[in-house]
Amino acid sequence: MVNNKLIFLDKRKFYQLLLFLIVVVFVLSVVLFKKHDLKTYFENYLLHQSIQKDENSVNKTINELLKNAPHNFVKETGNNPEIYAKSLQALRSLNDRNVSSQAIIIKENEQYFYLMDTSTEETALPHEPFTMRYKTEEDKYFEKINLYKESRTYIHGLADKDIFTSTIPIIQHQKICAYIVIDYKPMFFKPVISVLRTTTDFLFIISLGFILTLITFVSYILWNSYNNQLNYINPQTKIYTRSYLMDNYDSIPFRKYFVALIDIDYFKRVNDLYGQIEGDKILKIIAQKIKEQLNPKDVMIEYAGEEFLILFWKNSYTDIGFKKKLQNISDTIENLDCKSSSSENIKITLSMGVVLDTQNIKTLQDVVYKADTSLYRSKSLGRNQITYYSQEHEKLIDREKLRELIEQDKLLCYYQPIVDLKNYQILHYESLLRIKDEHGKLIYPDKILPIIENSYLSLKLSQRVLEYNIKMLKAHSTFVVSVNLNAEELLEESIYQLLVKNTQFAPRLHIELLESKEIDYDKVELVILELKEMGYHICIDDFGAGYANITHILNFPIDYLKFDGSIVRQIQKDKKTYNLMKSITDFCINNDIKVIAEYVENERVVDMLREMGVYAGQGFYFSKGKPFDEL
Amino acid sequence: MLSLRFIKKMFFILAMMCNVGCANANADELSQMKADVLKEIQRNPNANVVMFPSNVDNSKLAIVGDFEDLKNNKNAIGAIYVKKSRLQVMFITERLIANNIKLSPSFQQFIITESQLKPVF
Numbered sequence A: 001m002v003n004n005k006l007i008f009l010d011k012r013k014f015y016q017l018l019l020f021l022i023v024v025v026f027v028l029s030v031v032l033f034k035k036h037d038l039k040t041y042f043e044n045y046l047l048h049q050s051i052q053k054d055e056n057s058v059n060k061t062i063n064e065l066l067k068n069a070p071h072n073f074v075k076e077t078g079n080n081p082e083i084y085a086k087s088l089q090a091l092r093s094l095n096d097r098n099v100s101s102q103a104i105i106i107k108e109n110e111q112y113f114y115l116m117d118t119s120t121e122e123t124a125l126p127h128e129p130f131t132m133r134y135k136t137e138e139d140k141y142f143e144k145i146n147l148y149k150e151s152r153t154y155i156h157g158l159a160d161k162d163i164f165t166s167t168i169p170i171i172q173h174q175k176i177c178a179y180i181v182i183d184y185k186p187m188f189f190k191p192v193i194s195v196l197r198t199t200t201d202f203l204f205i206i207s208l209g210f211i212l213t214l215i216t217f218v219s220y221i222l223w224n225s226y227n228n229q230l231n232y233i234n235p236q237t238k239i240y241t242r243s244y245l246m247d248n249y250d251s252i253p254f255r256k257y258f259v260a261l262i263d264i265d266y267f268k269r270v271n272d273l274y275g276q277i278e279g280d281k282i283l284k285i286i287a288q289k290i291k292e293q294l295n296p297k298d299v300m301i302e303y304a305g306e307e308f309l310i311l312f313w314k315n316s317y318t319d320i321g322f323k324k325k326l327q328n329i330s331d332t333i334e335n336l337d338c339k340s341s342s343s344e345n346i347k348i349t350l351s352m353g354v355v356l357d358t359q360n361i362k363t364l365q366d367v368v369y370k371a372d373t374s375l376y377r378s379k380s381l382g383r384n385q386i387t388y389y390s391q392e393h394e395k396l397i398d399r400e401k402l403r404e405l406i407e408q409d410k411l412l413c414y415y416q417p418i419v420d421l422k423n424y425q426i427l428h429y430e431s432l433l434r435i436k437d438e439h440g441k442l443i444y445p446d447k448i449l450p451i452i453e454n455s456y457l458s459l460k461l462s463q464r465v466l467e468y469n470i471k472m473l474k475a476h477s478t479f480v481v482s483v484n485l486n487a488e489e490l491l492e493e494s495i496y497q498l499l500v501k502n503t504q505f506a507p508r509l510h511i512e513l514l515e516s517k518e519i520d521y522d523k524v525e526l527v528i529l530e531l532k533e534m535g536y537h538i539c540i541d542d543f544g545a546g547y548a549n550i551t552h553i554l555n556f557p558i559d560y561l562k563f564d565g566s567i568v569r570q571i572q573k574d575k576k577t578y579n580l581m582k583s584i585t586d587f588c589i590n591n592d593i594k595v596i597a598e599y600v601e602n603e604r605v606v607d608m609l610r611e612m613g614v615y616a617g618q619g620f621y622f623s624k625g626k627p628f629d630e631l
Numbered sequence B: 001m002l003s004l005r006f007i008k009k010m011f012f013i014l015a016m017m018c019n020v021g022c023a024n025a026n027a028d029e030l031s032q033m034k035a036d037v038l039k040e041i042q043r044n045p046n047a048n049v050v051m052f053p054s055n056v057d058n059s060k061l062a063i064v065g066d067f068e069d070l071k072n073n074k075n076a077i078g079a080i081y082v083k084k085s086r087l088q089v090m091f092i093t094e095r096l097i098a099n100n101i102k103l104s105p106s107f108q109q110f111i112i113t114e115s116q117l118k119p120v121f
Helices: A011-035 A037-050 A053-068 A073-079 A081-092 A137-148 A186-231 A242-248 A267-274 A276-292 A319-334 A364-380 A391-395 A399-407 A445-452 A456-475 A487-491 A493-501 A503-508 A521-534 A550-555 A565-570 A575-590 A603-612 B002-022 B027-043 B067-072 B093-098 B105-110
Strands: A099-108 A111-117 A129-131 A152-156 A163-172 A175-184 A257-264 A299-304 A307-313 A350-355 A386-388 A411-420 A426-436 A481-486 A509-514 A537-543 A560-563 A594-597 B049-051 B061-064 B076-083 B086-092
Touching: A011 A186, A037 A152, A037 A186, A053 A073, A053 A081, A053 A163, A053 A175, A073 A081, A073 A099, A073 A111, A073 A175, A081 A099, A081 A111, A129 A137, A129 B086, A137 A152, A137 A163, A137 A175, A186 A242, A242 A299, A257 A267, A257 A276, A257 A319, A257 A364, A267 A276, A276 A299, A276 A307, A276 A319, A307 A364, A319 A350, A319 A386, A350 A364, A364 A386, A364 A445, A399 A426, A399 A445, A399 A456, A411 A456, A426 A445, A426 A456, A445 A456, A456 A481, A456 A487, A456 A493, A456 A503, A456 A509, A481 A487, A481 A537, A487 A493, A487 A509, A487 A521, A493 A503, A493 A521, A503 A509, A503 A521, A509 A560, A521 A537, A560 A565, A560 A575, A565 A575, A575 A594, A575 A603, B067 B076, B067 B086, B076 B093, B086 B093, B086 B105
Parallel strands: A350 A386, A426 A481, A481 A509, A509 A537, A537 A560, A560 A594, B049 B061, B061 B076
Antiparallel strands: A099 A111, A099 A175, A111 A129, A152 A163, A163 A175, A257 A307, A257 A350, A299 A307, A411 A426, B076 B086
16 A cells, blocks of 8 residues: 555546646657657757767867958958868868768858858859758757857758758857858768667657656556545545544644544443444534534544544634634534434533644644643533633643553552541551652642543553552551542453452452442442452542442442542531531441541541541541651 | 749749658659649740740740859749758849749748849858
């Protein structure tokens, strides 16, 4: 497969280009084979080279001629019989067995006349016309000699009799005053010219063959390029695939476009709820609806499963018009009457990251990166919105950078103690994720988790954190630690196997489950039961926030329940929250579930928690998260 | 008038000859055309312009086949010949005027003056 960078926007352009090439070939053929100009030029050039040795003797003769008549060659030679005789003698010196005649020609009133002629046959008289003003082949060569002031060798002749002639201008006082015309004997040059003509024909056939091969090759590349173009289009959505972008990163003139990266919000849920086939149908409708709103010069590319990269041709929009266009696209999709096969209404929204100033960006990759940064900004702000790129967004750590840092093992854990509220003894530590960036600066979970949410990186990160802490447990035999895991990650084979292989640490490893909405809790419950049997302690984390569900307390065989900081903070100010927390704490106590409260920030909260029977606390009041060495 | 028409016809043929010559026409073809011209003249014994006369006839105007004849024969109004494989066609303006012969402007390119016959530079 030819890897090329050519872009055809439609089939018609390909045919136009092919037609153009055919026309070029036709014109070249006409020039080469009909007019013969180039061929004749080449023939004459070779002939000139083959008799060039004569030029030296011609130059000598000219010098002698001009020496005889130094002021006005024509007048002095024509009117002075002595000089005329000397010149005739000088001209005769050019005679050899190949030459049939030598003559000096002069020009008067645009007509050429003989000044002298040395030949013995068909001798021309002085001032006999040489060629008249009618256009013979020879006249054309004379025009060229006058123009370039240099000699020419050419083949011409009347009827089928070829004459091989060299015409050399005699230049006196920077002007052509006369011409030496040497006719060569045809018998001498016929074999030469025959070889020359064969060579020329051969060379021209080779050249034509080369041109044809070149055109075939170019056509092949173009055809391949066109086919590639077809491969670049998703037959389902009729828009460009990501491979189009990958292959043409360097050739897309991105500075002429506004660039928007568009993501369909929570599309994974659509797939999960309605199935892949239904999801694909909806995706196709959305892609179609977006495409309908674009101008012909805009380019829409499938960037990832449910992400589209759109290049908006700048000349088609004003800045305000473009922003309106994006809002229209967003509104159209939001108001789309999208129904599942079971006639359920499906509400779809879009998040967008947009780069307006593409002019000063070096590569398309950079533009896409910036659009991606803005898109994640849109997502972190609650989705269903458009974010225009600004330098501020660079502060958000992008997913790609995180992936690199995780793969380079730049993660580490800080530890925050969980303290018994009765005696302030440290029960165990919660492991808190940190990632060190390339400058050694710590990146905190609030800048990591929103970015990797729902991506494979989330699982990878959890796995690394778990491995990190298992190493710590191996190294420190009295160390007890709790590690956060998303509930659905328990269903992942890699995590599950890691826990199965390290059951010797189970009594010292607490698993804090973060709940999520999109999982099969029946399966999770089974895994929790298995882990419990292995000796792991299970804790529900962030209770009271997000997706936390009270039924999980009833169903899961948990050891700990940790209240979310947002609840703990409220108990000082809000009686209802206090009462609710107390009721749940009572329920937990009665069911052998130990309650932990996070975000414990002062003594008053400790007192209140202790009062309601909360078992343990965690927060800045006791200690902030620290590296292991500082514990 | 008749003779002038004849000359015009001849010129037409000669102009054709010139073009054919440039395109490398067959030499036999050229000779044949010359022979045809001569036949035409023989068919018109009363013609007052003779093409390529074998003998000098002072009573008739002539178009000769050699530059020297043109110089020496005052009745020759022009010459048509081939020298060193170059076709030469020429008419002397003074002699045309003296014999009241007018040529079409398109023949201007073939016209030389009497003075150009003399080797004065």
